[in-house]
Amino acid sequence: MRHAHTVEEVRAAEAALAGQPLMDRAVAGLAATCARLLRERRGRVYGSRVLVLAGSGDNGGDALFAGAALARRGAAVSAVLLSPERAHPGGLAALRATGGQVTVDQNVGLADFSRADLILDGIVGIGGRGGLRPAAAPYASAARRGLLVAVDLPSGVDADTGEVPGAALRADLTVTFGTYKPGLLIDPGAGHAGPVQLVPIGLRPPTAAVQAPQHADLAALLPRPDRESDKYRRGVVGVLAGSERYPGAALLAVAGALHGGAGAVRYLGRPAEEVVRRHPEVLLTSGRVQSWVVGPGSGEDTPDALEIALAAEVPVLVDADGLTELARRGPGALAGRTAPTLLTPHAGEAARLLGGEVTADQVAAARLRYARELAARYGAVVLLKGSSTVVARPDGAVRVNPTGTGWLATAGSGDVLAGLAGALLAAGLPPFDAAPAAAYLHGLAGRLAAAGNRAPGSGVIGTVSDRGEAPITAQEVAAALPAAWRDVTASQGGHQQASTGLGD
Ligand SMILES: NC(=O)C1=CN([C@@H]2O[C@H](COP(=O)(O)OP(=O)(O)OC[C@H]3O[C@@H](n4cnc5c(N)ncnc54)[C@H](OP(=O)(O)O)[C@@H]3O)[C@@H](O)[C@H]2O)[C@@H](O)CC1
Numbered sequence: 253m254r255h256a257h258t259v260e261e262v263r264a265a266e267a268a269l270a271g272q273p274l275m276d277r278a279v280a281g282l283a284a285t286c287a288r289l290l291r292e293r294r295g296r297v298y299g300s301r302v303l304v305l306a307g308s309g310d311n312g313g314d315a316l317f318a319g320a321a322l323a324r325r326g327a328a329v330s331a332v333l334l335s336p337e338r339a340h341p342g343g344l345a346a347l348r349a350t351g352g353q354v355t356v357d358q359n360v361g362l363a364d365f366s367r368a369d370l371i372l373d374g375i376v377g378i379g380g381r382g383g384l385r386p387a388a389a390p391y392a393s394a395a396r397r398g399l400l401v402a403v404d405l406p407s408g409v410d411a412d413t414g415e416v417p418g419a420a421l422r423a424d425l426t427v428t429f430g431t432y433k434p435g436l437l438i439d440p441g442a443g444h445a446g447p448v449q450l451v452p453i454g455l456r457p458p459t460a461a462v463q464a465p466q467h468a469d470l471a472a473l474l475p476r477p478d479r480e481s482d483k484y485r486r487g488v489v490g491v492l493a494g495s496e497r498y499p500g501a502a503l504l505a506v507a508g509a510l511h512g513g514a515g516a517v518r519y520l521g522r523p524a525e526e527v528v529r530r531h532p533e534v535l536l537t538s539g540r541v542q543s544w545v546v547g548p549g550s551g552e553d554t555p556d557a558l559e560i561a562l563a564a565e566v567p568v569l570v571d572a573d574g575l576t577e578l579a580r581r582g583p584g585a586l587a588g589r590t591a592p593t594l595l596t597p598h599a600g601e602a603a604r605l606l607g608g609e610v611t612a613d614q615v616a617a618a619r620l621r622y623a624r625e626l627a628a629r630y631g632a633v634v635l636l637k638g639s640s641t642v643v644a645r646p647d648g649a650v651r652v653n654p655t656g657t658g659w660l661a662t663a664g665s666g667d668v669l670a671g672l673a674g675a676l677l678a679a680g681l682p683p684f685d686a687a688p689a690a691a692y693l694h695g696l697a698g699r700l701a702a703a704g705n706r707a708p709g710s711g712v713i714g715t716v717s718d719r720g721e722a723p724i725t726a727q728e729v730a731a732a733l734p735a736a737w738r739d740v741t742a743s744q745g746g747h748q749q750a751s752t753g754l755g756d
């Protein structure tokens with residue numbers, strides 16, 4: 253698991269290590285990464301042009317010290333001070349001692365910004381509040397040709413939430429210190445951070461409320477049949493999806509469910525003939541199920557389907573049309589449930605579930621906040637879909653999915669996810685495990701399918717490049733689920749991150 257700590261937790265962990273050279277450790281890791289990037293891009297550090305954007309706190313100090321370290325290796329380093337009278341004295345002295353240029357003229361700074369091979373964003377780190385201030389804002393939109401490395405986090409991104417209240421810098425890579433921060437894992441902040449590299453500095457913060465699973469975590473979670481297994485022990489998932497108007501949703505939800513580790517899929521919707529023609533292994537009779545998936549494309553049958561599912565004493569996943577109906581009924585509709593409920597809204601459905609108090613755009617801009625709000629209000633685990641899928645539990649614990657890809661934003665992709673998560677519920681995983689596991693496999697399957705079932709190219713950490721990828725259909729995502737599953741289980745026994753660069 254990657255643990256993402258709040259600013260308050262980081263500060264407390266830092267205080268416990270008072271007197272230790274934390275900044276030296278941070279700077280050493282930052283400078284080493286910058287030197288590596290310059291060697292990769294230009295062949296050497298010597299002669300590279302480096303610009304340091306330095307704000308008024310220790311974040312600026314880190315950037316100035318790292319600039320000094322690069323200058324000692326022959327880089328031509330200049331720094332622009334955003335808050336000249338409060339720049340970090342030690343960092344400034346260190347840079348000056350190497351002959352680095354320092355300016356307070358923002359026009360000079362912006363000109364250097366466009367020319368530099370590498371830019372260090374040390375405007376503001378975990379001490380930042382609100383969007384960038386006016387002196388710094390032009391750097392968020394200025395043109396550049398070089399790489400931008402964010403120091404600890406991209407300036408303008410809220411460390412605790414990933415919200416971006418105003419202008420923010422967009423990094424090619426973020427070098428973060430001591431622990432991850434929620435804002436680096438959750439969009440829109442995650443999109444500004446790019447790949448994130450963690451530099452350990454000895455912090456020992458508590459278990460984090462926000463975590464991002466990795467290959468090894470998934471491998472430990474996924475159900476595995478044993479010699480005693482039969483279909484009921486492995487779990488039977490009931491699917492109440494699809495309608496005459498939307499038969500495809502049934503086919504895709506069933507396809508997802510068939511790959512989710514349950515022993516059998518029971519389908520109880522209208523386009524049953526089409527479902528069994530495509531998926532002959534599906535049961536069409538009513539009978540025992542260990543979980544229900546209700547809502548994808550269920551159209552006018554939704555009220556009845558929701559009734560059946562919610563009355564059952566087994567875990568229920570509510571998606572799509574089921575969520576629209578649930579929004580109409582409100583949180584009270586889940587009040588009598590004895591078994592867990594998992595809701596899988598996208599931002600628009602989440603806004604509806606919140607009673608229209610907010611818009612879809614507001615939900616998408618504050619994903620952590622609204623996923624938690626929904627989970628608390630409905631007393632259910634909520635999987636908020638989107639560019640960085642967030643799973644929240646009513647007590648506020650959160651799991652963020654690191655495997656997502658833009659290619660998954662395609663019709664029917666959510667139906668596959670619903671079936672898959674429902675099958676993991678039937679197999680016995682609690683919803684706060686089933687939901688992130690499903691999102692992880694689904695994202696990985698999307699990446700594998702987009703890359704033609706070759707291992708996707710790996711980025712620095714946690715992201716993959718989209719080189720050599722192609723658009724995919726939801727059917728292809730479902731078809732790639734076994735490959736995703738294999739990729740994850742192959743990571744056990746020390747072979748994690750075997751092919752996809754997603755281990756930690
Ligand atoms: N924690 C650790 O273990 C370690 C932490 N380390 C490093 O320290 C960093 C934290 O340093 P920090 O506390 O000095 O805060 P920092 O982020 O530099 O910003 C504060 C300054 O910014 C200003 N400011 C505020 N908002 C702003 C805005 N929107 N736009 C512009 N300016 C804004 C604010 O000004 P004020 O509000 O006072 O006017 C204040 O002066 C951390 O991110 C990491 O890099 C490592 O060295 C090693 C170990």
Ligand SMILES: [K+]
Pocket residue numbers: 311373374375376377402403404405406407
């Ligand atoms: K920064």
